[in-house]
Amino acid sequence: MNTRSVVILGSTGSIGTTALELIGRNRDRFRVLALSAGGDNVTLLAAQALEFGVEVVAVAKATVAQDLQLAFYAEAQRKGYARGEFRIPKILTGPDASSELAAMPCDVVLNGINGSVGLHATLAALDAGNTLALANKESLVIGGPIVTRRAKPGQIVPVDSEHSAIAQCLRGGTPDEVRKLLLTASGGPFLGMPRGELANVTVEQALEHPNFAMGPVVTINSATLVNKGLELIEAHLLFGIPMDRIDVVVHRQQAIHSMVEFTDGATIAQVGIPTMTVPIALALGWPGRIPDATRPWSFAEASTWTFQPVDTAEFPAVELAREVGTRGGTAPAVFNAANEVCVQAFRDGRLPFTGIVDTVARVVTDHDVPSYEELSVDDVLAADAWARTRAREITARTTDNGQETH
Incomplete structure (x- = not known):
């Protein structure tokens, strides 16, 4: 070895x-x-x-x-x-x-x-x-x-658990046999909470992920579902599947890390306990597996798995990311940069929780995506810098209720 x-x-x-x-x-x-x-x-x-x-x-x-x-x-x-x-x-x-x-x-x-x-x-x-x-x-x-x-x-x-799961599931068929990718999402700590209440959640509440212990930015991104939006774009780029053939489903228990639906109607899922150890181990040893990286899911114990669609009215980040990923060019860079600024503004108490995605959407709308013969690193970095400046301008003028002042 x-x-x-x-x-x-x-x-x-x-x-x-x-x-x-x-x-x-x-x-x-x-x-x-x-x-x-x-x-x-x-x-x-x-x-x-x-x-x-x-x-x-x-x-x-x-x-x-x-x-x-x-x-x-x-x-x-x-x-x-x-x-x-x-x-x-x-x-x-x-x-x-x-x-x-x-x-x-x-x-x-x-x-x-x-x-x-x-x-x-x-x-x-x-x-x-x-x-x-x-x-x-x-x-x-x-x-x-x-x-x-x-x-x-x-x-x-x-290394993302969802994309690692898809990579494993894709071993079960050829590329032309794939109908759809299904990314699973925990739904974050505020699943089912009305939007009116979401505006009042605290940073401490947003940092309480139901399954994973992660850094503060990723945890807040999971609470807004921005993280799932980023993963949607990532899946499109990694596996070459069109955006309209990638779905997100809320699976609270996160026993299934993601799934691939094939053209014959079969769906293959990767199951495991909620931990990053397996995807990290698989990435380091790819395509081989590291024995006993972690314990398997126990089917000897009773458990219930639930699935539901994303409430796009309460959590618009996924569909915003789908739009951004479809536009391409520098739009994803603007989406990501604006979000990083808005998450920090929320952590600093300058922006309500719902203001994160609302402000990102505003910045994305304000951005005019040029037509590129070939996108360059300089193009991406310029868009990133513009988005951060625009997001800071908006968050600097935002009141406690999330409205921009003039």
């Missing part, structure tokens, strides 16, 4: 920490070459680096380089190393540091960076010929054809 070399981007986040826990149980299968993080938790980053003996560590915040070096010494002392018994990894800093790691010769790059800032690292990994285990859905959503053109067949392996 060959040992796979792995680079993990976003190692201190939920995806990165789960991946390292998995690798820690399978050290005969994987070797961690490098880690990157934003720089908010240098203590954890230093502990991870020493635990796995990595060669290089990168932080986006150049100002924390000295703090990281001190954290290495503190962690070494905590482990009882005498001076000279351990080697401090090389430290890279700045916004391009993760991209440098992504281009390192390795078997797999796990991109667990949060947000659109992960685009450059995604492209760097693809250009270097590395297999890309993609958890940073935003880079694919905003990059669209830029990313898909750069990727060789099979080079991108999805």
Whole structure:
């Protein structure tokens, strides 16, 4: 059995920490070459680096380089190393540091960076010929054809549980036998809540996901269903299925992670407990499986599974994303950038919960998508910057009830 070399981007986040826990149980299968993080938790980053003996560590915040070096010494002392018994990894800093790691010769790059800032690292990994285990859905959503053109067949392996499930289900048929993709959604913590009450929910309430423990941005995106909208666009780009043949169904228990409907009427579903361990394990070992990555769903215990359509009146994000994905060009970048600004405004108390998607919709409407002969990274970044500026303008003039003042 060959040992796979792995680079993990976003190692201190939920995806990165789960991946390292998995690798820690399978050290005969994987070797961690490098880690990157934003720089908010240098203590954890230093502990991870020493635990796995990595060669290089990168932080986006150049100002924390000295703090990281001190954290290495503190962690070494905590482990009882005498001076000279351990080697401090090389430290890279700045916004391009993760991209440098992504281009390192390795078997797999796990991109667990949060947000659109992960685009450059995604492209760097693809250009270097590395297999890309993609958890940073935003880079694919905003990059669209830029990313898909750069990727060789099979080079991108999805880490999102829904897309991992679809990739597994697609093994059951040929592409021309696929009728429809079915993405499952938990519905978030506010399923069934009237829109009038949604306007009053707090940040703390929005951070209570019913099944998964995730970072704050992804958790709030799940509460608004923006995350499912991003996944809708991602599924279209990953699997080449038209937007009108991808549906979203609310499945509260999230035992089924997603499904594929075939032309003969058969539907294949991937079942498992609500955890990111299996999709991460599958992405790192693709196309093989890692034995005992997690426990299976128990069919010996009674359980009930429910399914219902998305209430698009209460949660308009999915249909907005479908419209954006159909328009293409820079529209998905505008959708994503505006949402990132609006989520922060909600967390800061400057925007009500319902104002997140309402404001994103306003920014999307204000954006005139040009006709591109070939979309470029500069086009995407310019649209991203415009959307952030426009979203900040609107949220700066928003009152407590979500109405824009003039």
